[in-house]
Amino acid sequence: MNDVILKLKAVGKRFPGVIALRDVSLEVRRGEAHVLLGENGAGKSTLINLLAGIYVPDEGEIVFDGEPYQPRTPLDAYGVGIRVVHQELSMLSQLTVAENLLFESLPRRHGLVNFWEMNRRAAELLQEVGLDVAPNIPVSRLGVAQMQLVEIAKALCYDSKLLILDEPTATLTSKEVERLFEILKKLKSKGVTILYISHRLQEIYDIGDAVTVLRDGQVVETRPLAGLAIADIVRMMVGRSIRDEDAFRDDVAVEGELLRVEGLKRNARTPAVSFAVRRGEIVGVAGLVGSGRTETMRALFGADPKIAGSVFVEGARVEIRSPRDAVQHGLSLLTEDRKGQGLLLTLPCAENITITDITKISRAGLLQPDVEREKASALVTELRIKTPSVYQLVGNFSGGNQQKVVIAKWLFRGSKILICDEPTRGIDVGAKREIYDLLWALAASGKGVIFVSSDLLELISMCHRIIVFSQGKIVGELPRPEFNQQRILSLAYEEYGLERAN
Amino acid sequence: MSEQTELSRGGSAGARWNNVLRFLVREAGVAVGLVLIVLFFCVTAPYFASAENFLKIFVQIAINTVLASGMTFVILTGGIDLSVGSVLALCTVVGALIMTDKSLPAGLSVPLAILGCMGTGAACGAINGWVCEQWKLPSFIVTLGMLNVASGAARVLSNNSTITGLPQPFVDFGNMIVGGVLPSIFLVAVGVILIGWFILRFTVFGRFIFAIGTNEEAVRLSGHTPRNYKIAAFAISGLTAGTAAVVYLLRLNIGSPIAGVGYELNAIAAVIIGGTSLSGGKGSIIGSLIGACILQVLSTGLQLFGVGDNFKPIVIGTVIVLAVVLDTYRDRFLRSIETR
Numbered sequence: 075m076n077d078v079i080l081k082l083k084a085v086g087k088r089f090p091g092v093i094a095l096r097d098v099s100l101e102v103r104r105g106e107a108h109v110l111l112g113e114n115g116a117g118k119s120t121l122i123n124l125l126a127g128i129y130v131p132d133e134g135e136i137v138f139d140g141e142p143y144q145p146r147t148p149l150d151a152y153g154v155g156i157r158v159v160h161q162e163l164s165m166l167s168q169l170t171v172a173e174n175l176l177f178e179s180l181p182r183r184h185g186l187v188n189f190w191e192m193n194r195r196a197a198e199l200l201q202e203v204g205l206d207v208a209p210n211i212p213v214s215r216l217g218v219a220q221m222q223l224v225e226i227a228k229a230l231c232y233d234s235k236l237l238i239l240d241e242p243t244a245t246l247t248s249k250e251v252e253r254l255f256e257i258l259k260k261l262k263s264k265g266v267t268i269l270y271i272s273h274r275l276q277e278i279y280d281i282g283d284a285v286t287v288l289r290d291g292q293v294v295e296t297r298p299l300a301g302l303a304i305a306d307i308v309r310m311m312v313g314r315s316i317r318d319e320d321a322f323r324d325d326v327a328v329e330g331e332l333l334r335v336e337g338l339k340r341n342a343r344t345p346a347v348s349f350a351v352r353r354g355e356i357v358g359v360a361g362l363v364g365s366g367r368t369e370t371m372r373a374l375f376g377a378d379p380k381i382a383g384s385v386f387v388e389g390a391r392v393e394i395r396s397p398r399d400a401v402q403h404g405l406s407l408l409t410e411d412r413k414g415q416g417l418l419l420t421l422p423c424a425e426n427i428t429i430t431d432i433t434k435i436s437r438a439g440l441l442q443p444d445v446e447r448e449k450a451s452a453l454v455t456e457l458r459i460k461t462p463s464v465y466q467l468v469g470n471f472s473g474g475n476q477q478k479v480v481i482a483k484w485l486f487r488g489s490k491i492l493i494c495d496e497p498t499r500g501i502d503v504g505a506k507r508e509i510y511d512l513l514w515a516l517a518a519s520g521k522g523v524i525f526v527s528s529d530l531l532e533l534i535s536m537c538h539r540i541i542v543f544s545q546g547k548i549v550g551e552l553p554r555p556e557f558n559q560q561r562i563l564s565l566a567y568e569e570y571g572l573e574r575a576n
Numbered sequence: 577m578s579e580q581t582e583l584s585r586g587g588s589a590g591a592r593w594n595n596v597l598r599f600l601v602r603e604a605g606v607a608v609g610l611v612l613i614v615l616f617f618c619v620t621a622p623y624f625a626s627a628e629n630f631l632k633i634f635v636q637i638a639i640n641t642v643l644a645s646g647m648t649f650v651i652l653t654g655g656i657d658l659s660v661g662s663v664l665a666l667c668t669v670v671g672a673l674i675m676t677d678k679s680l681p682a683g684l685s686v687p688l689a690i691l692g693c694m695g696t697g698a699a700c701g702a703i704n705g706w707v708c709e710q711w712k713l714p715s716f717i718v719t720l721g722m723l724n725v726a727s728g729a730a731r732v733l734s735n736n737s738t739i740t741g742l743p744q745p746f747v748d749f750g751n752m753i754v755g756g757v758l759p760s761i762f763l764v765a766v767g768v769i770l771i772g773w774f775i776l777r778f779t780v781f782g783r784f785i786f787a788i789g790t791n792e793e794a795v796r797l798s799g800h801t802p803r804n805y806k807i808a809a810f811a812i813s814g815l816t817a818g819t820a821a822v823v824y825l826l827r828l829n830i831g832s833p834i835a836g837v838g839y840e841l842n843a844i845a846a847v848i849i850g851g852t853s854l855s856g857g858k859g860s861i862i863g864s865l866i867g868a869c870i871l872q873v874l875s876t877g878l879q880l881f882g883v884g885d886n887f888k889p890i891v892i893g894t895v896i897v898l899a900v901v902l903d904t905y906r907d908r909f910l911r912s913i914e915t916r
Contacts, residue, residue, distance in 0.1 A: 377797055401799025415797055418790040420857055429787055430798045436780045483798065 079104040079267050080125075080236060085134030087120055087291075094120040095291045098134070102236075102284075107258065107268040109278045109299065112288035113311055113563070114363050114528035118271055121288070122238055125269075126158040127151040139235060152178070155235035159225045159242060165213045172196030172209035175228050199227040203257050219250045226257065237261065238269040243277060244364065255281050273362055274570045275304050287311055308567070312530070312559040321510040321535045322554075323518070328354045328538060331389065332522040333405075333491050338383030340366075340373045344546040346382065351491065351522040356513065358533035359526040361543030361566050367526050368410055370543070371493050375407040376400045387491070401430065406489035408480050410496040410526075412473070416480045419469035423461055424450035426468050426479050430487035453482040457512060474505025481512060492516060493524045498532065510536060530559050545569030605906055606851050606866045609899075613870060617877035624880050627757055634762040635827065637872040639664075639820045641765040643843035644850070644864040645772040646701075646816025649809040651847050652776075652789045654856030655708070655715035657810060659722035660817040661839035663700045665832065666730040667693040667821030672739035672831020675746065686746050693825075694818035700726055701814020705807030715810070723840070730833035739831035750826030761823045768819055772861045785809060789856025845892075846871055849899040870895070 080102040087095040095117045102108045112118050123129045125136070127145030136143045138154055145151045151158070165174055172193045173180070181191040196209035205223045213221060222242055229237050239258075243251045258268055258281055272278055278285065279299060287294040287310040294310050330353045337346040347370055351357050361367040373380040376394045385392050385403075392403045400407070409415040418426050427450045428435050435446040450464040457478045461471065468479050477497060484492060494513065498506045513523050513536070527533050533540050534557045542550045542565040550565040552558075618625040643660050650657045674680070674689035700722060708718045752760040776782035784805045787795050792802045824835055850867030852859025874895060878888050 375797075396801070397797050398799045398801055407797055409797060415791075415793050418787055418794055418857075420790050421787065425783065425787065429783075429795065429800075432780050432783065439780050440778055441780060441783060487799070 077104050078102065079139055080269075081137040083135050083137070085124065085131050085136060087124060087129060087131050093291055095124070095131075098288075098291070098293050100286055100293060100296065102267060102269060104267055105262060105265050106283040107262055107270055107281050109282035109285040110269060110271045110288065111275075111278075111285060111307060111311060113530070116288040116311075117291040118288055119240070120291075122158060122160075122240055122269075122271070125151065125156060125236075125238060126160075152232060155233060156238065157229035157232060157234040157236070158238040159222070159229060159240065161240040161242075161244065163218070163221050163225055165221055165224070167214040168212055170210050170212055171200070171207060171216070171224055174213050174224060175199055175209070175231060178232075195231070199231050200224075202230055203227045204253060219246050222246065222250075223254070223257075226254070230261070234266060236267045236269060238271075240271045241273060242270075243272060243274060251277060273567070275307060275567055276570070308560055308563055312563055321507070321514065322537075323514050326354045326514065326518045328352050332387070334386040334389075335374055336384045336386070338370065338374060338385075339381050340369060340378070340546075341381055344369075347543075347546075347548050349541055349548065349551075351524060353520045353522060354517050355539070356517050356523040356525050356537045358537030358540035359524060359543065360528075360530065360533055360540055360562050362570075363528065365543040365566065366546035367543040368495055369546075371407065371495055371524065371526060374400075375405055375493060377407065401487060401489070404488075404490035406430075406484035406487065406492050408477070408484070408492065408494040408497055410499065412476055412480060412499075417468050417476060420467060422465045423454065423459070423468050423471075423479055424464035427453055427464075427482045427486050430483045434486070449486065450482075453485060457482050457485075458508065472505070473501045474508065477501060477505075477509055478512070481509075481516075485516075489521070491522045491524070493526070495526045496528065497525070498527070498529070506532075530562055533562075534559065542566055601906055601909060605902075606849065606863055606870070606899075609902075610866050610870050610873065613873055613877070617873065617880070621877050621880040624877055629876065629880075631753065631757055631759065633869075633872050633876055634757075635759045636876070637868050638759070638761040638765040638823050638827070639839065640842050640846055640871070641865055641868045642768045642816050642820040642823055643839055644846040644868050645768050645861050646813035647840075647843045647847050648772065648850075648852055648859060648861045648864045649776070649785055650715070650813045651844075651852050651854060652785050652856055652859055653806050653809045654789050654792070655806065655809070656719065656844065656854070657701070657704065657813045658716065658719040658840050659700065659704060659726055660813060660820070660843055661836035661841075662723045662727035662730065663697055663814055663817040664821045664824060664836035664839060665834065666700070666726040666733070667696050667818045668824050668831040668835050669730045669734040669739065669833055670696045670831075671821055671825050672742060673733065675742050675825075676739060682743070686743055689825075690822055693821045694815055697818020697821065698811050698815040701817070702807060702811040704814065705810030708810070709803045709807055727833070734831065734833045736833060740829070742825060742829050746826070747829050750829065761826050764819075764823055764826075768816060769861060769865050772816075776861055781805070781808070786857055789858070791857075842868075842871065845896050849896060851903055867899075870899075 078101045082098055082100040085095060085098045086093070098117070098121065110118050110121065120129065124131050127148045127150045130146065138156065141154070143154060166177065175196045176192055181188040181195065193209045200207065200209060203223045203226055205220060205227065207216065207220060213224065216224065242254060246254065262268060270278070270281060282299045284296060285299050285302065285307065286296040287307065289311060332351050332353050334350040336348045338348070339346045344366065349357070359367045369378065372378045374385065374394070376396045376399055385394055387403045392399070394400045394403065397407070413419060418429065424446055428446050435442055435449060447464055454461060454464055459475050459478045459482065461475065468476055471479065492513070497513070498509055501509065513525070517523055525533065525536055538554055540552045540557065540562060541548055542552070542562055544566055547569060549568045552562065623629055643664070647657055647660065671689040671693040674692045675685050677685060680688065704715065704719050704722050707713065708715050749760055754760060754763060776785060784795070784800070788802045788805055795802050825831065846867035847859070847864045848854065848867070849870055850859065850863030850865070852863060871892065874892055875888060878891055883891065
C-alpha cells in the first residue's frame with residue numbers, strides 16, 4: 075500500500091468577492107499520477123498556486139511528506155521538492171538552455187560560472203527527457219513543445235518529489251504528448267509523484283491513476299481512474315449545483331436578424347465560424363478557455379485580424395477592419411479584461427462613459443462639460459451606478475460598478491449589438507443579478523446580446539440559445555428547451571478527444 | 577467614502593483643514609514648492625529680489641517653457657521626445673537662412689521665416705510620430721535618431737557656421753520689454769503655454785491625449801484610432817520646438833547648428849518636476865511651466881548664492897530626482913487621506 079505524500083485538510087482561499095477554494099481536502103499517494111479536473115474557474119489553478127507558494131491559504135492545513143507545509147514563496151516549494159510546470163512557460167528566453175535548466179544553482183568555480191560543468195550537466199538532463207538540442211543555444215530558438223520539455227527537465231534536476239503539470243499538453247502534438255507520457259511514466263517508476271491537470275479527458279487514461287474533480291472551489295470526489303468512464307467524469311464535473319433564480323424573461327420579443335457572421339476565419343489554421351443574433355435575443359457562447367470564443371469575438375469586432383468572413387448588420391453587409399468600423403456599425407465589445415482593456419481607471423466616471431461618442435458632448439472640437447455631466451449623470455442614474463458624483467475615478471469602483479460603467483459607455487454610443495465577454499467575472503452575487511437585469515432590459519429595448527461565459531448555470535439561466543466552441547470550431551448550438559449542463563460540457567470537450575474515448 | 581463626504585459637508589474644523597490640505601497637496605504641490613524656493617532665495621541671496629533679476633529669469637525660461645509645453649503632450653501619451661534640442665537648432669538655421677535671404681521682399685522674409693521654423697519643427701515631429709506608430713517602435717529610439725538627423729541637417733544647411741545679420745525690426749522686437757518687466761519673448765512663451773493649456777483642458781483632442789496615456793487599448797476598443805492622436809502629439813512637440821527656435825532667434829539673433837544642445841533634457845526635467853507622469857495619462861502643462869520656473873530659479877539663485885557653475889548641476893540633478901520622489905509620496909498621502 076502506498077503512503078500519502080500530500081494531504082490537504084479543509085483548505086480554503088478567498089479573493090475579494092469570490093471564494094476560490096472552500097474546505098478542500100485531498101490526498102495524493104506517493105508515486106501515483108493524480109489527475110485534477112474541473113471546469114474553468116473550478117479552482118484548479120488556485121490549488122496549484124497554493125502548493126507552489128504563490129498564494130497563501132486562508133484556512134486549513136497542508137501536509138507534505140509527513141511535515142506541515144506552509145510555503146510563502148516558490149523557493150519554499152522547491153526546498154521541499156515540489157516543482158510546478160506552469161501553463162504559461164516562464165523561461166529566460168535570451169539565456170541558453172543550460173542556463174535556464176540550472177539557473178537556481180549554477181555550477182561555480184572561483185565565483186565564476188563553470189560553463190563546462192554547466193553544459194555537461196544540462197546535456198545529461200536533456201538526455202533524460204529525450205530532448206535532442208544543444209545545451210548552449212538560447213531558449214528563444216526552441217519550439218513551445220521543446221520549451222515544455224526543458225521545464226520538465228528543470229524539474230528533474232532538483233530531485234523533485236512532487237511534479238505538478240498544469241495543462242502541459244495544451245500546445246503539444248500527439249507525438250509530443252506520447253513522448254511526454256513516456257517521460258512521466260519513467261519518473262513515476264522512480265517514485266516521483268505527479269499531479270496532472272488537463273482539459274483533454276481522453277489522454278488522462280494514458281497516465282493517471284486517480285482523479286479528483288473540483289467544482290465551484292470544492293472537491294466533488296476523488297476516485298481511482300480504473301473503471302471510470304468519461305461520461306461519469308463529466309457528470310461529476312457538472313454535478314447538481316443549485317441553480318440561481320432564473321433570470322430568463324419570456325416576455326421579450328425576439329424578431330428580425332440583427333447580426334449575421336458567415337465563415338469568419340481568424341487565420342489559416344482556425345476553422346470558419348458562422349452564427350447570427352436577432353433583435354431582443356441573448357445568445358450564449360460556451361467553451362473552454364482557449365477554445366476560440368474570446369478570440370472569435372475579438373476578430374468579429376476588428377480588435378484582432380481575420381482573414382475571411384462576412385458580417386451583416388440588419389441584413390446589410392459591413393466591412394469591419396478595426397474596432398472603429400465595428401463601433402460605427404453598432405457593435406460593442408465588453409472585454410473579458412475589464413480593467414486592462416475596458417476602462418480608463420485613473421480618469422473620472424463621466425470621461426469613461428463619454429469616450430465612445432465624444433461628438434455628443436462637444437461642439438467644434440470643444441468639450442461641453444455641462445452637457446457631459448448631464449448625460450453621464452443620466453446614465454449613472456439609469457444603470458444605478460453607485461457613486462457620489464460622475465467625477466469619481468472608476469479605479470475606486472467595485473467590480474460590479476465598473477462593469478456598469480462599461481455598459482454605460484456603450485449605451486451612450488447607442489450600440490445595437492453588445493458582445494459581452496465574461497461580463498460577471500469577479501463580480502459578487504448581488505451585482506451579478508443587476509448585470510443580468512440590465513442585459514435583459516437592453517434585449518427588451520431591441521438590442522442583441524452575445525453572452526460569452528465560463529459559467530454554464532449563468533448561460534442556462536440567461537440565454538435563448540447557446541453556441542458551443544471547441545478547439546476554435548462551433549461544435550453545436552442548443553435552443554433553450556434542450557439546455558443541459560452535461561450536454562454543453564460534452565460538446566465543449568468534444569474536439570479535445572472525448573468522441574474518441576467514447 | 578460616503579463618511580468622508582459627510583464629514584466635509586459637516587464642516588468641522590478638522591475636516592475643513594483636511595480639505596484645504598488635500599487641495600494644496602494635490603493641485604498646488606509644485607507651485608507651493610516654487611514659492612518656497614523663491615522666498616528662500618529672496619531672503620538669503622543678495623539681489624535675488626530685484627526687478628532686474630526677475631527680468632533675467634523671465635528671459636531665460638522662455639525657451640525651455642515653450643519646449644516643455646510641447647513635451648507635455650508627448651509625455652502625457654506615454655512617449656518621450658529627445659529630438660527637440662536639435663530640431664530647434666535645425667529650425668534656427670532654417671529661420672535665419674530665410675531672414676537673411678536678400679532675394680525675398682523685405683516685409684515678407686520675417687513672416688516666412690517664422691512659418692519656416694514652425695513648419696520644419698512640425699514636420700520633424702510628425703515624422704517622429706509616424707515612424708513610431710508605423711513600426712511600433714519606442715519613441716525613445718526614434719527621437720534619438722531624429723536628434724542626430726536634425727543636428728546633421730542643421731550643419732549641412734548652414735555649412736556648419738553661425739548665421740548672423742537678422743533684420744533689425746525682428747531683433748528690436750526680441751529686445752522689447754513690455755511695461756518694464758515683461759520681455760516680449762516671455763510673453764510669447766506665456767502665449768504658447770496658454771494655448772497648450774486650453775487645448776489639453778477644453779478640447780476633444782486634449783481629452784484623447786489623456787485617455788490614450790491612461791489606457792491606449794481601451795481607447796482603441798472604444799472605436800477610436802489612437803495612432804493619429806499620438807502622431808499629432810509628436811507634431812505638436814516639433815511645432816513648439818520650431819516656436820522655441822523663433823524665441824531663440826529673437827533672443828540671440830543668430831541661427832546656429834549647435835544651438836539647443838541638451839535642451840531636450842531640460843524640457844523633460846521641467847515636465848517631470850511639474851508632476852507629469854512618464855508613463856502617461858497624468859499631468860498638466862501649468863505644472864510644466866512651474867517646473868521650468870523651478871529649474872531656472874534654482875540655477876539663478878545658486879549663482880547669486882556663489883555656488884560655482886561646477887556645483888550647480890549637482891544641486892539641480894538632486895532636485896529633479898527629489899521632485900519625483902515627493903510626487904510618489906504625494907500620491908500615497910492623497911490616497912491615505914481619501915481612504916481615512
